[in-house]
Amino acid sequence: MLLEFKDLRVAYRGSRGRLPAVRGVDLTVDAGGTMGIAGESGCGKSTLAMAVLRLLPKSAEVSGEILLDGEDLLQMGWGRLRAVRWTGASIVFQGAMHSLNAVQRIGRQIAEPILVHEATTTPAAAARRAEALLERVGLPAARARSYPHELSGGQRQRVMIAMALACDPDLVIADEATTALDVMVQAQVLQLISSLVTERGVGLMMISHDLSVLSAVCDRAAVMYAGRIVEQGPAHEVFADARHPYSAALSAAFPVIGDPAARMNPGGLAGDPPDPVRLPEGCSFRPRCAVAVDRCGGESPELLAVPVRGSAGGAAEAPRVSACFVAQEGMPVVR
Amino acid sequence: MTATNTLSPRALRWARRRQSLTRSWAAYRSQKTGMWGLVLLGAIVVLAIAAPVLVDESALSVTQATGGRMAPPSAAYPLGTDETGRSILALTLWGSRLSLVIGLTATVVAIVIGTAVGITSGHIGGWYGWIALRLSDWFMVLPSLVVAIALLAVLGRSMATTITVIALVSWPGTTRLVRAQTLTVQSRPYLERAKALGAGHWHQMTKHLLPNVLPLVLASATLLVPSAILMESSLAWLGLGDPGVVSWGSILNRASENGAVSAHAWWYLLPPGLAILLVVLAFMMCGRALEAVFNPRLRGES
């Protein structure tokens, strides 16, 4: 197990009181494994990502455990944490125009973590490694002398990827890494991420609201809603054959080009995600659920294994889990 | 949407203005420095207005002075006396009136000119707008005290020339602000609608652009007044103020001309200067609070 979240809870202290963003998440990512986290804005997935390296603002209250290679990141001293940052796990941020220093050359920014973490490396050596990384992500080494504003969106994202790999981390977290890109460029970048992950054997935790992105790159997927994981399992199964009404709705919201049933019939779910300060009783999805039963209003469902019809007997995959009473009974989650 | 009670457009406008005023006031009130600034300012203004009641004007007369020459504070003269025997307390109290009046008047004139130029330059645009902008930029670059001194040297010393000169060096700053805001407002749809309905330039500028620009101008004015007061006091201290009137700067001018520093007459030097400091500080505190009302990022600074 490379990364393990144990009952992670994050709440923000704000002018409106205490806003719970993550309400008890248990999740594991194996070494070399690829885990996708799906969900709409505000479900807590970005908070989850930032919590790993303790990059949340001071107003955030964090409890639980985040174990990286067995070490609890939340309990680490600052010195140890800084050492682990980027070498143990690194992040590829979204919107690289603002995530990169506008007045520093690209090469320097990629080389910076190398120089921070490896005291014996000379600036020249670090610069050479930065250039090698640039070439690996498909950019000419000469680009090291460019400034961020001189590159296109796709090129900047490649730079972010190169930077994330600078210290050979065991885990890479991609937080909406392709969201701001055009579809064609997005496909190229995803391809790059995929090949790098396989080539270097790093673990990948990919956050996105775009299911197609996650299913292209990740083996496993987890769906988040209102700060909790509501479903988890092999990626293609979670998206093609959901076992939670929200996951089903999420998949249905993406039209399949060429499918006559999807024409003139946009999917989508009425209503909005719940206000974190005023969560409904029982299952937090209940107000928008089409298959809810009485039980759903009383207690909040736990993430439990669900029977999966039609799976080839004894397939050695990790069990499907879902936080839905209806699914746990083996009933269909769509009407 | 049908409303059971239909207000006239004018009533609606006023209701909206009252609402936004209440909101702004709440935002202003939340800042401690702003409130303290207001209190300080209020106290000073009250004292300035009440000066004739508190101290008889005869205390300013050189011929009727009865105190000792540059005497330190005593029971009869709490802040001591100047070189002619007048009470420093009386002088400082009376001086507040003029310093404030000159500062405020100059600011008002500067704002009127600056707003007029700003709105017309933004609204009419074209060559006029470009020239107006370049001119005001040029003006702003010049060192204000140098220009003021040069003008006063040739125009002579009086209250009118002082006010004029201060206004002249202060107006360009407002212009840029107003012009930027005008351009922003211009692009809004309701102005297009007004034009389509046949609103002429004058109507557009006074009924639409001006009200939108005024809040910004107010915030800017609050920071312009202390600037004007400081300038007036410097000019007066240099000897360029109206010779017949008493302002804080002129008191300090007489102080230095009569050797107050070498005579260790701290009571002569401290009060007028402190008064200037407090007034300027009060305005700055209010000004910063006002700016924070319009720029929420600056809130919570105090």
Add this chain to the structure above:
Amino acid sequence: MTDGPLPADGASPEAALGRGPVAGRAPGERRVSSGFGRYLLKHVSGAAVSLLLVLFSSFFIFRLIAGDPIDQLTKERPVSPEQRAAMRAELGLDQPLWQQFIDYLTGTLTMDLGESFQYRRPIFDLIVERLPATLLLSGTGMVLAVLLGFWIGTRSGWKQGSRFDRGHVATGLVLYSAPTFWLGMIVILIFARYLGLFPVNGMRSPSTPPDFWSQAVDIGHHLVLPVLTYTAVVYAGYLMIMRSSILDEIGSDYLTTARAKGLRDDEVRKKHAVPNALLPTVTLVFLALGSVVNGSIVTETVFSWPGLGTLFVNSIFYPDRPVLQALFVLFSSSTILAVLCAEILYWFIDPRIRRS
């Protein structure tokens, strides 16, 4: 007027940062594309126009508004009409106005600034004599004020709301509100009169031995109080500018990236936040030269420092019009040239401006 780099238009430094170097395009003018040559040409020609305007204004103020200088020159002695006519011819006042302006223009551009009424010496010589003293005072003061202001401002903004921050903002605000001349007088009262630690005024003591080191120490001794006064009033402005600039950077994503890479907090501040925050502030230092001039005039006068400022002020009451005129042009030109330097500097320090 402000004796500091805060804009005199009634905007706080927070608002001032929204403005870059002075620029403008005439309607219908084509968009200027990248290239240093074009950039330079545009701004140099702008500065040239501004300088021309300055010369025109000085002519306007000191010849047209001020009126006939002959009356003033002859006020102490009776002169016959022929002598008056002769004086007019000598000063070129019998020429048509536009000719006078041309003469004035050519004269100024060739450094022939005329003669002082008061000292009866070429003004150019007077200026050369007194320039070093002014540069010493305002140069030292400004450098100190910028360094102090920026150093405190960075740390203040980085820890917004802390005791350090609030204390320094309050102190700066109070000092900024004090009139420079008054502060100078108080400083003299305390340190020179009461405590006797420093000389009361002037730049030198006549009793100092003539060797270089004694002279240098003497000048330095005289320099302390004026610089102290000047810096005290001016540094707050730079503090607020830098603080505001850092505050603008604080929420930025690239700082989160830097932290994620494992940098310490002060490294994040120094290597990432400060360079970005420095960008607009560096040029603001140049753009604020007008207030440096203002402040130095007053400070020099309070301390009787033998620089251009005291010369300017002393010329007011004579009135020594040629000197006033020459110094008006000199002071104004220096600020215009400072703006030009700011614009040129901006090209080199901000990589983003180099693209069209």
